[in-house]
Each structure stands twice: as C-alpha cells, then as structure tokens.
Amino acid sequence: MQSAKSSQPWPVTRLVINGKTVDVTVPADMPLLWVLRDVLALTGTKFGCGIGQCGACTVHLDGNPVRSCVLPISAIKGEITTIEAIGETTAGKRVQAAWLALEVVQCGYCQSGQIMSAAALIARNPHPRDQDIDAAMSGNLCRCCTYPRIRAAIKVA
Amino acid sequence: MKTYWAIGENALPDSARRRFLTAGALVVGFAFVRPLRAFEREPDLAAVGALDAAATGFDGFVPDGFIRISVDGRIVLVVPSVEMGQGIATGEAMMIAEELEVGLDQVEVELAPADQHAYTQSLLKAQATGGSTSVRAFFIPLRQAGAAARTMLIGAAAERWRVSPAECTVARGVITHQRTGRTLTYGAVASAARRQAVPGEVSLKPASQFKLIGKPAKRVDTAAKVNGTARFGIDTIVEGMRVAAIAMCPTIGGRLLSLDERASRALPGVVDILRIDDAIAVVGENYWTAKRGLDLLKIEWDAGPHATLTSATLAESLRSADATPINGSLTGDPDRVIEEAGQRRIEATYDLPYLAHAALEPINTTIHVRPDGCDIWVGTQVPEIARIVAAEIIGLPPDKVIVRNHLIGGGFGRRLAVDTIQQAARFGMQVGYPLKIIWTREQDIQHDRFRPAYHDTIAAALDSDGLPMAWIHRTRSGTVRSYYDRKPWPQGQLDGDAVAGAKDLPYAIPALRSEWVRQDGPVALNWWRGVGETHNVFVVESFLDELAHIAGQDPVAYRRALLGNNPRSLAVLNKAAQASGWGKPLPPRCARGISLHDSFGTHAALVMEVEVDTQGEIRLRRATVAVDCGIAVNPNSVLAQIEGGVLFGLSAALYNGITFEGGRVQQSNFHDYRQIRINEVPPFDVFVMPSDEKPGGLGEVGTVSAAPALANAIYAATGVRLRALPIDRNELGEKGKQS
Numbered sequence: 103m104q105s106a107k108s109s110q111p112w113p114v115t116r117l118v119i120n121g122k123t124v125d126v127t128v129p130a131d132m133p134l135l136w137v138l139r140d141v142l143a144l145t146g147t148k149f150g151c152g153i154g155q156c157g158a159c160t161v162h163l164d165g166n167p168v169r170s171c172v173l174p175i176s177a178i179k180g181e182i183t184t185i186e187a188i189g190e191t192t193a194g195k196r197v198q199a200a201w202l203a204l205e206v207v208q209c210g211y212c213q214s215g216q217i218m219s220a221a222a223l224i225a226r227n228p229h230p231r232d233q234d235i236d237a238a239m240s241g242n243l244c245r246c247c248t249y250p251r252i253r254a255a256i257k258v259a
Numbered sequence: 260m261k262t263y264w265a266i267g268e269n270a271l272p273d274s275a276r277r278r279f280l281t282a283g284a285l286v287v288g289f290a291f292v293r294p295l296r297a298f299e300r301e302p303d304l305a306a307v308g309a310l311d312a313a314a315t316g317f318d319g320f321v322p323d324g325f326i327r328i329s330v331d332g333r334i335v336l337v338v339p340s341v342e343m344g345q346g347i348a349t350g351e352a353m354m355i356a357e358e359l360e361v362g363l364d365q366v367e368v369e370l371a372p373a374d375q376h377a378y379t380q381s382l383l384k385a386q387a388t389g390g391s392t393s394v395r396a397f398f399i400p401l402r403q404a405g406a407a408a409r410t411m412l413i414g415a416a417a418e419r420w421r422v423s424p425a426e427c428t429v430a431r432g433v434i435t436h437q438r439t440g441r442t443l444t445y446g447a448v449a450s451a452a453r454r455q456a457v458p459g460e461v462s463l464k465p466a467s468q469f470k471l472i473g474k475p476a477k478r479v480d481t482a483a484k485v486n487g488t489a490r491f492g493i494d495t496i497v498e499g500m501r502v503a504a505i506a507m508c509p510t511i512g513g514r515l516l517s518l519d520e521r522a523s524r525a526l527p528g529v530v531d532i533l534r535i536d537d538a539i540a541v542v543g544e545n546y547w548t549a550k551r552g553l554d555l556l557k558i559e560w561d562a563g564p565h566a567t568l569t570s571a572t573l574a575e576s577l578r579s580a581d582a583t584p585i586n587g588s589l590t591g592d593p594d595r596v597i598e599e600a601g602q603r604r605i606e607a608t609y610d611l612p613y614l615a616h617a618a619l620e621p622i623n624t625t626i627h628v629r630p631d632g633c634d635i636w637v638g639t640q641v642p643e644i645a646r647i648v649a650a651e652i653i654g655l656p657p658d659k660v661i662v663r664n665h666l667i668g669g670g671f672g673r674r675l676a677v678d679t680i681q682q683a684a685r686f687g688m689q690v691g692y693p694l695k696i697i698w699t700r701e702q703d704i705q706h707d708r709f710r711p712a713y714h715d716t717i718a719a720a721l722d723s724d725g726l727p728m729a730w731i732h733r734t735r736s737g738t739v740r741s742y743y744d745r746k747p748w749p750q751g752q753l754d755g756d757a758v759a760g761a762k763d764l765p766y767a768i769p770a771l772r773s774e775w776v777r778q779d780g781p782v783a784l785n786w787w788r789g790v791g792e793t794h795n796v797f798v799v800e801s802f803l804d805e806l807a808h809i810a811g812q813d814p815v816a817y818r819r820a821l822l823g824n825n826p827r828s829l830a831v832l833n834k835a836a837q838a839s840g841w842g843k844p845l846p847p848r849c850a851r852g853i854s855l856h857d858s859f860g861t862h863a864a865l866v867m868e869v870e871v872d873t874q875g876e877i878r879l880r881r882a883t884v885a886v887d888c889g890i891a892v893n894p895n896s897v898l899a900q901i902e903g904g905v906l907f908g909l910s911a912a913l914y915n916g917i918t919f920e921g922g923r924v925q926q927s928n929f930h931d932y933r934q935i936r937i938n939e940v941p942p943f944d945v946f947v948m949p950s951d952e953k954p955g956g957l958g959e960v961g962t963v964s965a966a967p968a969l970a971n972a973i974y975a976a977t978g979v980r981l982r983a984l985p986i987d988r989n990e991l992g993e994k995g996k997q998s
Contacts, residue, residue, distance in 0.1 A: 110527040110544075129528070132547045140502060140545035145494035146487020148668070149546075150619050151700040155929040158619055185487035201485045205477060205895055208903055209344030210484030210491075211619045211668030217485060236938035243929060245619045245669045246344045247906030249940040251899070 115175050119144070120187035130176040135159045137175055138184060146185035146214050150243070157242030160215035162188070167222040169241075185214035193225035193259075200259035208246035216242045220256050230256060320449040322411055322457065324377030325355055325404045332446030334359075334366045334432060339378040339397060341388040341640050342370060342480060343670035344903075345958045346896035349478045350394055351401055353471045353892055358405030358463060361432045361445070363471065368479045373642035373662040386643040389675050390790060391859035391956025394892055398954050399463070406461035408452075415451035416443045466890060466951045475895040480666065492638040492665040493697060495625040500693040501530050503540040503686065504549040506558055507706050510922035511781050513537065513563035522555040532556075535685045542690070546697055565781045565922040573780060573919060574610070577714040580735045580778035585751065587758025591770030593720075596729035600720030605809060607717055609798045610983040612916030614710035614787050615703075617932060620668020622679045622698040626687035632659040634693075635683070638667035640674040648677050652684040671907070672786040676708045676743065704932055705924040709917055710787030711736045715798045725810025726820055727803075729770040732761045734795065737779040739786055750777070759791030760963065761799060765828040765857045766821035782919070788907060789962035792858040797912075797984070800854040800967035805980060814853055814971065815841055827887045827948075828857055831864040834885035834946050839866035848872065849880060852972025854964050859956030861888040862948075865905060865964035868941070869972040875992030877913065877973065879941035886945065886960065889952035897957055901945045904961025910935035912966035916985050 114125050119142065126141050138144040138161070147170055150158030154169040161170045164180040188194030197220045200206075207213050216239070223230055223238035230238070235256050244252070319329035327335040336359075338351035352368045371378045375386045381400075382392040409429060416434040417424040420441060428435050432445045466473070483489035508514060520532045523541055528548030533540040539556060543549030597604055625636040626649070633653055639645045642662045650657040667674055679698070687694045698706070714735040722728040736757055740748035748754060753775065761773040773795075787793070807817035815836045822829040832855050836842075841851060849870045856863060868881040884901050891897045914933040918925045926932040970981040979991055 112527065128545070129547065129551065132545075136545055136547040139494075140547070143496055144487075145490070145496070148491075148619075149493065149621060149697070151929050153700070153928055153930070156619065156700075189486060198485045202477075202481055205481060205899065207344075207478070207481050207484040208346070208899060209619070209667060209669045210480065210489050213484050214487050240936045240938040243619065243934050243936065245617060245671070245907070245934065247903040247910070247935065247940075248899070249906065249935075249937040250902050250943050252937060253940070 117175060117178060118181040120182070120184060126175070128175070131174045134161065134170040134173045134175055134178065134182065138170065144184050144186055148211055148214055150212070150215075155243070156212070157215040157219060158212050160218040160242065162218060162222060165222060165225060167219045185218060188218060188221050191221065191225070194221040196259040197221045197224055197255070200255040204251050204255040204258065206248050206251040206255050208248055212242060212244045216244065216252055220252070220259065223256065224259050319446070320408070320412070320452045322408045322452070323404050324371065324374065325401060326359065326408045328408075328412070328445050328449045328452075330446055330449045332432075332444055334361055334445065335369055336366050337369050337371050339371045339380060339386070339401075340393040341638070341642070341664065341667060341670070343388070343638070343640070343667035343674070345900060346478055346893060347388070347393045348480055349476055350892045350896060351397055352479055353476055354398060354401035355405040357469060357471045358402045359409050360429045363476055363479065365432055370664055371642075373646045373664065375643040378643075385641065387641045387675065388670070389640050389672060389786060391959045393956075394954045395860055395956055398892070402463050403461055406463060407458050410458045410461060411452045411455035412445050412448055414455040415448040419443070419448065419451065472892050473890060473894070476893045478896070489666055491620050491668045492625070492636060493620055493623040493668070495636040495665070495695060497625065497627065497636070497693045500625065500695055501542045501544065501690075502546045502549050503533070503542045503694055503696045504546060504553045505541070505696060505698065505702070506539045506553055506556060507702055508537045508560045508563070509705070510560065510562040511565040511568060511783075513566070513922070514561045515539065516559040516561040518559070519557035522557075523552040526552045526555060528552070531690060533686050533689050535682070538682060540686045540696065542694065562922060568781060568922040569920050570918040573712065573782065574714070576780060577712060577735050577778055580714075580776045582776050582778065583751070584733060584774035584776050585753045587753060587755075587773035587775060588762035589772045590768075591729070593729040593731050593770035593772045596770050597718055597720045597731060600729070603721045605719050605721065605806060607802055607805060607982060609713070609715040609717065609801065611713040611794050611797065612918070612984060613712045613782060614911055614915055615707040615917050615926070615932060616669075616671040616673035616785075616787060617704055617707075617929075617934065618667070618669030618671055618673055621700055621703045622673075623696060624680050624683035625693060625695040626683045627693035628653055628684070628688045629691070632661070633687075634661050634663060635680065636663045636665065637680060638665040638674060639677065639680065640667070640670050640672075641677060645677050645680045648681050649684040652681055653688050671788040672710075672790070673707065676785045678708065678783075700929070701927040704926055704928065708742060708783040708785035711739065711784045711794075713794050717798060717802050719802070719806055721806065721810060724820075725806075725812055726817070727766075727768050727806055730768045730772070732773045732795075732798065733776060734758065734761060734774075734798070735776040735778055737782070737784050738777060739784045741779045742783045742785065756786070756791035758795065760795030760856060760858055763857070764799060765825050765855055765862070766803075766818070767824050768821070788904070789959040792856065792959070792963045793908065793966070796854065796856045796858065796963045797966045797970070800856065801970050801980070801982070804852070804967070804971040804974065808974075813842070818853070818855055825857075827862045828855060828864075830948060831855070831862045831885040831887050834948065835864035835866050835883050838885065838944055838946060839868065839881070839883035841866060846870070848976055850972050850975030852968045852970065852975055854968035854971065856963055858960060858963050860953070861886060861955030861957060861960045863887075863901075863960045863964050865961075865968040867968040867972045869969065869976060871973055871976045871991055873992065875988035875990070877986065877988070877991070879909065879939060881941050882943050884943070884945045884961065884964065885948065887948040887950055887952075888955040888957055888960070889950050890954045891947050892954055894947060897947055898945050900957040901961040902943050904957075904959060905943075905965045906935055906940060906961075908962035908965025909969055912969050912984050912986060914985055
C-alpha cells in the first residue's frame, strides 16, 4: 500500500481524522473515501456506488453525515470521524450497542454507513420519530434489506 | 465467540491438511459424494490414514475439516459454507457445537478454505454456497462431525481415568467422570484424542435434547460488522499491492480494437496499463489515480456481433422460441382436459425481465501471481472452482493457487460466477505484484451475469366448482448452465431450474404438465436469489389468483380448497391469512394479496397489504408471513432471512429490469436501477411454525413469496392484473379503478 508520503507532484493536504492530524500527498480532487481506504488503510468506510446514491461511504464531517465518495479532500474544512472511531462518541456507542442487541446486520457491507447516519441522527435527536428515521436513513441502501431492524435499533439506541 | 478471522489466513499447510480433512470426510460420509461434474476430481481415498496432528502444524486435535481443538483449549469450528449475510456461519457453528457439547461463546468460527475434498456439500455436489442448500446439506454431517469428535475426546479422557466412556458426561467442553467427579477439559485431552479411533458410526441427539439448535443465537460475525473491522474482499491490503480500475467493452461480445494510452501513462501515480481481449486495466498507486488514468485513455472498441441487440429483439426471440418443449413434470392428460374445456379454459401470458444482482460490495479481486504459485483474496460462493479456473489461466497446478475467501458483501448468486476471477487472473499474470481490481458500480450492474428473462404461457381448465382440474405451464428461457458449465448443456436435457416451482405445486391438480422451451441468447446468465422458483412461483401464484377471481372465489379459500394433501402449506396459509386480518375491510384503494409456495424444503405464505394511489404509486402497508421451515436452526436468522428476502423480492418487482439497446445494458447505478429504501418498508409480522421436521432452506424463501403477493394485492386494489415485471405504474394510474 502507498504510504502517506509520496514522490509524486501532488500537494500536501492536512486532514483531521478520528482526532488525529494527518498529512496526505495525493491529488487534491481525490475523494475522501479513497484517501481513507487506500492511503490510510481505514477500510471500514465502504465503496458502494461512487455517486452518493447508496450511503455505504458515509462519514461524519464535524458530526454531520457526508458521502465520502463524492467529497474531494480539497473541499474538507472540519474534522472527520469514521466508523473506526464512532464508538468513542456517545451516540455512536449507543447505536453500535443497539445494533448488537437487535442483531441488525446480515452481510454487513452497508452497516458502517448505516451506523454513521444513525449516529448523526441520534446525536441531534435522541428520540426520533418514524418520519425522522425515514428522513435521516433513506440515503443508505441495504441490499440485504435489514431495514426493519435498523428502524427498531434506532428506536432503542 | 472470540474472533472472526478472515478466511484461510491461518489455514493449515495445504498438503498436511488434506490428509486429515479427507479422513474427516469419511467420518461424515462426504467421500461418497459425486463431485461437481464440470470440475471433476475424485476424492483421494489413498490419503486417508491414521490421524497425525503433528503434521498439520496445529498443536492439538484435528479430527476433520470442521473442528480444531488446541492443547491450550482453543476450540475452532470451521464452517463449510460461505457467509454472505445469510447467517450460515452461525447456523453451521451451532450444528457442530450442538453435538460437540460446547457453547458458541467458547468457540472461534472460521470459514473454510478452498478444499473440495473436505467441504463438498451433498446437494450442490461442490464446495459451493447457494440455492438455499447449506442447512439442508450440512444438518446431518456437521452434527456427525461434532459427535465423532466428542466421542474421541471422551474416549481419551476415559482412557486416562481407566474407566468406561459410558461413565463419562460432557458439557461446555468439560468431561466429567460421574462416579468420582473428576473432570478434564477438551484442551487437556486434545493430544490424547488424536490416538482415538475415528468412530465408524455416531448417534445424534433427538430434537428434544437440543441445547443450541432451535433457540435464538447471536450471530458470530456481528461485532466486527458494527465497528468497521470486518474484512470483505474489497478491504484486502497486502504488501506491495497496486490497485486497478478497468474499462470493459460496453457491448456484449465486443473486443478491444485500439488504444491510445499516452496521456494516461504520463499521469503521476499511474503504474501500468494492461490489456486483455475485452478489457483494459489501469494500475495505480491507489484506486483514484488508477481511475483518473483510466479516464484519459482513448479506446476504440470493436462492438462485435451484438451491436444492434435490443430488449425488443431479445423479447421477440424468446416469445417465438419454438424448440421442442422438455417436460418438467406430467400428471394425467392435461392437454385433453384443457382442449375439451371450452368456456372453462383460461389462458394467460407472463413476462419477466433480466435482473442484475447489485450486491452492495462491488466486484473485486486481489491476485498475486508468482512463478511458483498464486494467492487470491476474494469473496466467492465457489472457492474451489475459483481456484481451478485461476490455475488453468495462469498455468499452475490447482494446489499452487490459494483462495483466501472472505466475507461477501452480498452474494444473491453473483459470486457463484467466476468470470470476474478469471478476468483478474488474466490481468494479474501480466505483473509480478499483488493487484487489486475493483469494478465500478456501473460495471457491476452492466457486466453482471443476469437472472434470465422469461416468457411463460399458462393455461388451465376449471371444474364445475371453479377449481383447476388441468394445468399446463410452459416457460421459455435460456439456461444458466449454458454460461456456467464447462461443457455445453446438452440440447433436449431438462435444466431443473427452469421448471423449479412450476413442476411440483403445493396444490392437488389432477392433470398437470410443466415444460420448458430452451432459448439461449447472447446475454450471459446466472442464478439470482430465489432461482427458478422466484420466476415460476410468480407465474403460478398470479395465475392461480386469476383463476380464483374468475371463479368468483376468495383467493385464500380457493387455495385452501386445493390443499387437502398438504397440511403444512395449509397451516401457513391459514396462519398468514388470520394474522393479516384477511377479509377485514380496508380503506379505499387498499387491498391484500396472498402468495403460497413450497420451495427449498420450506412452506411459506405471505400476505401483502398495499395502497395504490390514483397516480399508480404503490405504498406497502403491511407484510405478514407464516413459514414452516422444519426445525428452525437459529430462529433469529429465520426472521432476518424472511424479512430481508421478502423486501429483496419486492424491490425487484417494484423497480428492476435490465434492458438493452445497441448491445449495451441501459441501467448503470442506483439512480436508474433503484432499490427499496427504509422509508418504503412496511411493518412486518413473521410467524415461524413450530416443527420437528428436518430443516428447510431459507435464504431465498421470502424472495420467492414477494412479487406474486404484491401483484395480487395490486390487482385486488385496482383491478389491474400485472402479467409483467417490474410493475408498470402508468398502467395502474391510467387503468386503476377510481376510489
């Protein structure tokens, strides 16, 4: 895997990811998703569609859910949190615990993104109604269709 | 459960392992299984010998391919089926643990490495996971494996104590000599157990004594899947690895004509540009630089022989297919009865589209080809076939190819095909470094191997009570076998998948024929969740609903009248009807529809309740399922598979059809190959009937139920009979009866 340093003629971009400051030397238009996965080896954030349609790549930018597959690193102003560190937040911890208690996952590939979206929802709205869940979670596809348990888990989180 | 390993990373050395796995295979009776036809390799019976754990490199007791117990007490259960969300790693671990007498909290679970000798399963006759076969195939062998190992461990303890094994009991991996109260752990006797004779026969517990099976268990893979540490194939990172983005010829059967790669080569971060007949790989330091390099290529494709192919021409060739029909089943003389039925003869035609699998993890393979061997990191439903096809392309003996299988980010049948691994081998053998290839979502959809399209004609004759007394169902389609098997599927030979769900109905119909007209075409085909049943049950259950309405009878009562010989189906029908409030009044433009089927050894009834507005938009109001799957190994997984399976089927029925224009697939990503989302999901009730019958399959049952129940509900709400999928909302909006 490529190290964070490179001999290539790319700018150095400073990012704050999971509380750590990292400098990456990559094309400025590189989406955050590929910096996370290919440069920093944070593979918990998933590639699903590349056009912001499926939500598998969801991370937090200053606590707000964003699709990292369409977010060039040059546009990032703020702190990034990924699935690897979301358990260190109160909301993330609650969501993960609920996911475990209700056995939400099947294949699991979308679940990083689901949990990131759910954690952002819970952080700003600890007791979401069904409409709130629909609004916050309908950008996250699950092809195993674990949706009934996702909804139930958010309600107990 | 302690950890969940990426598969095979700590596998035993292959040559050493085989000997013991084969010995284990004899215990559980695998050696008598006929291997997969296309990849035939006889079990190496000569290698069956005395157990000799020293040669395995595992310090402990390795009685077979499924169980490893170390001298320090680690208990590793190796599950033979691939985990792609269906929960089989947990279910199979439960089967082994039940007879081994250990708790799931005491074991580590690993997925099996590629090894056809050890892990061939009896229904698919290959080391493969699909067709809702895993539980059915392994329910006895895995419990036998657990019982054999337990017998040997107890035997070792009894020998040490110089007592009869009959005086010993075991619970949670601790053996107790009842009379004296002495105890030994499995770890303490692991070395000694190696010298115990493999029992020729073992007896299994009756269901009444199950401690694990039948009780809801926590999945063994959940923790890693909620904290980002679960490793899928796409997450592979190995030393020196490079990443490729690829371009594939957009038309079916086309080839690369010319390539100007100068601009791409000049791009910083581009490492290599590789070509095969119908694709180009740009290799980069990471995926993004590879993708940018790819965008700079100037490619000319030879569109090939199918450049004018359209969905209309494909549909026409299917409709006009006139090969001699091959019977799937025949009872009585349905032709004569229907011929003589006059006004009581009913006919209909149904059409189903090609479908893509669209699993959320895009296709990917990481491969490292060296002169002396090859490693492949991938998620595949067929690890042994993957190994063999890669070895052939690279020119290595199969035992030099190691398939490091992974959790799969959704299979649905896509990872039964190995075209993607063959492509990776062709690229990988051109370079000396580990190469990760990732398809885009667009490629994953457009270069899928599709669920076949179908054109069905169906006819019935009604008796004086309005019930079908004769039934002829003709399905026209290609066969997946033509694209999957090494040898061409023989003309005139039935592909059972084409008539699955059509040849044996839950209902008693005195004269019945199901038949298949084969029409292969240029579109590469593959199995898709629910396989033949998803298609045929839609036709059967929709048509039966038509007959009920023509007969002026309630669809549930009508089915009930045909189930005199099928008490398990009758029970699920009645349960779903009662629990859904069948027959109770609903608001305008709202209605219920039912489907019933027996597939994969399981009986299932689904009632969908929907609302169709005046624009033809459909709202799912409620889903009620009753299922009799025999013994529910892990009831928690049963519920998950039924809910997920129904929604997966609804998603396709509501939105999906792959179409072609100019030889190209027209859909590309989730904006135009839409999938159901959380805001569309109705409340679910799933009822699992208590049963001591042998377990049935589950992964595909809900998917089979979905489309017909939905279409029947829409008919009840609007009066529009949907004989084609996906659902045409324009038809509902224009023709739907006004409230």
